[in-house]
Each structure stands twice: as C-alpha cells, then as structure tokens.
Amino acid sequence: MTHEREITEPVDLCRPDGRLNPAAVGWSRRPLHRANLRGWGRAKRWEHWGVVTPTHILGLVASSLDYAGVQSLYLLDRRTGRETTAEAVVPLARGTVLPPVSGDGPVRARGGNLTIAVDQGPDGSTLRATAPGVEVDLTVPLPPGHESLGVVVPWSTRRFQYTVKDLGRPVHGTLTVDGTAYPVGEGSYAALDHGRGKWRYAVRWNWAAGSGPGRSIQLGGKWTDGTGSTENAVFVDGRLHKIGADLTWEYDRADWLRPWRITGDRVDVTFHPFHERVARTNLVVLAGETHQCFGHFTGWAATDDGERVDLDGLVGWAEEARNRW
DSSP: OOOOOBOOSOEESBOTTSSBOGGGOSEESSOOEEOOOOSSSSEEEEEEEEEEOSSEEEEEEEEEOSSEEEEEEEEEETTTOOEEEEEEEEETTTTOBOOSSTTSSOEEEEETTEEEEEEEETTEEEEEEEETTEEEEEEEEOOTTOOOEEEEEESSSSSEEEEEEEEEEEOEEEEEETTEEEEEOTTOEEEEEEEEEEOOSEEEEEEEEEEETTEEEEEEESSSTTTTOOOEEEEETTEEEEEOSOOEEEOOTTOTTSOEEEEETTEEEEEEEEEEEEEEEEETTEEEEEEEEEEEEEEEEEOTTSOEEEOTTOEEEEEEEEEEO
C-alpha cells in the first residue's frame, strides 16, 4: 500500500528552476495542479479524450512532445469493426495549444487533414474535430460534485508526470461518418486523460478504464510501480475512492484478445476484449507501440469503507504502451 497525500489547494507542479515541486506530490479529487513546465527536452503534454457510445468508440489526442506534435483521431464502428484513423506529426508541435490546468482553457491541434478543438470551462467541455470522412461535435457536461483523479508520479526531481483521469462523464452530440449522423447520448460516456510532465526516454505502461451507469474503474500499472504513487480508483456516483496499491496485470502478449486479469488490494477485475487496436510510431528518436483493446469488465473493486462495487458490464479499454520519446 502507498501512503499518498491528498492535495486540497492549488499548487504549482514545478519549482522556479523547473524541478518537481515537493508540495505537488500527492493526489486530488479535482484538478488543482498548474503545469508550469519550463525548458525544452523530455517535456510531454497531452489531452486524450476517449468516448464510448453504443455504436462507436472515439479517441482524440492532441499532444506536444517538444520536438513534435502527435495528433490523432481514431473511430471504431462497434457493429462492423471498421476502423477510421487520421494522424498527423507536426514538427516542434507548431500551432498546438494545451492549457496548464486541466479543464480550464482551449485545446487546439492541427496537422494535415485533421483538426481538433476542445473548449473547456467550469460547466464542461465541447469536443470538435474533423478528419476525412469524420466530423465530431460533442458536449461533455461537468455534473455538480463530479470528482476526477489527479496524481503526481515522481521518478526524480527532474523526471515526473502529472496525470488527471476523469471518467464516467456524460456526453451528447453527434458523430458524422461519411455523411451519416449518429446521435450520441444515452449509454455514452467520455473519459479524459490529461498529462503533463518530464519523462524518461524509454517507458512502458498499462492503463484500463471503464464506465457504466453510476460506476467507473480506473487502473494503471508499470509506469507508477515503486514510485509511492498510483493512479488506481473506483468511482461511485461521481465520488472518487482512491486505491493506493500497485496492481498485478496478467495478459497474453501473443494473443491480446484473451481475457486480462488485474488484481491487488481492493481490486479483482477481468477484462474481456472484443476488439484490438494496434498503433505504431517510428520516427527514429520518437517510437512507440500500443496495443489497446476495447471490451467489457467483470469483477469488483472496493470503496474506502470496504464495500465491493460490482463492475460487471462496464465498457472501456485496457492497453499496453511501450514508448521511446
């Protein structure tokens, strides 16, 4: 078990010299960190929105990795298995706008035939994107009292990451694919992965996230192991229950569609994939491979008072990513 400190007041991520601010290390129930990253080299900034609807799964990424902006749109038709992907690599991340505080301010990314525009405020966010054959126009309200998980992961004073995982957000609007409009509303959920930090060159991580009526599960691994910080939590009716334990991940790298097991203190989860997405990047200094599976969850996770929350039927994803960046 970890012994992480809950942060309840706004705090700068970095000290004036650009190193990690010790007062920033901990976790929060709402975005309180200002990512005042300084200098160039190993700094990574991104916004990743994932949206699950009864008919589609959408992924939007706007990022700045110092020497490049890597922007992407991914859309899966759950009924046919058809994938639509648009990607752009922008030298030096020119034109990419990413705010220092999660949920506050505009996000802009453009490259090739892809444009992403996210506007964020105290009442929620709007997601708009265009790519060949795809138009996204979604609204993600922020319900009163809704909590998210913010965590600072400290590898050292020079290498650290701040992440916000915001799950189970209601979402409505329209996905338009090849001229056909698909309404998004009941049974649809949005999740935000907001990241700011200074990374080691080579890293591997696991991430699983799923949502359903009144419940969400957020689980991570490998990249946080041994740091004293975790990004694990279960959400019940918008309330965060932090799980301070490193977890064991079991899955078959030769057959990604076999069930995954994720276990540990207060967690016993099985993930059942129905589709695998493979994303590879090889730009010499920047390279990576991600296997992201979409599927359903079964099992349970325990709240702060020990109540076991039934996770059966939650829909989302589990992934392994390996990056050199």
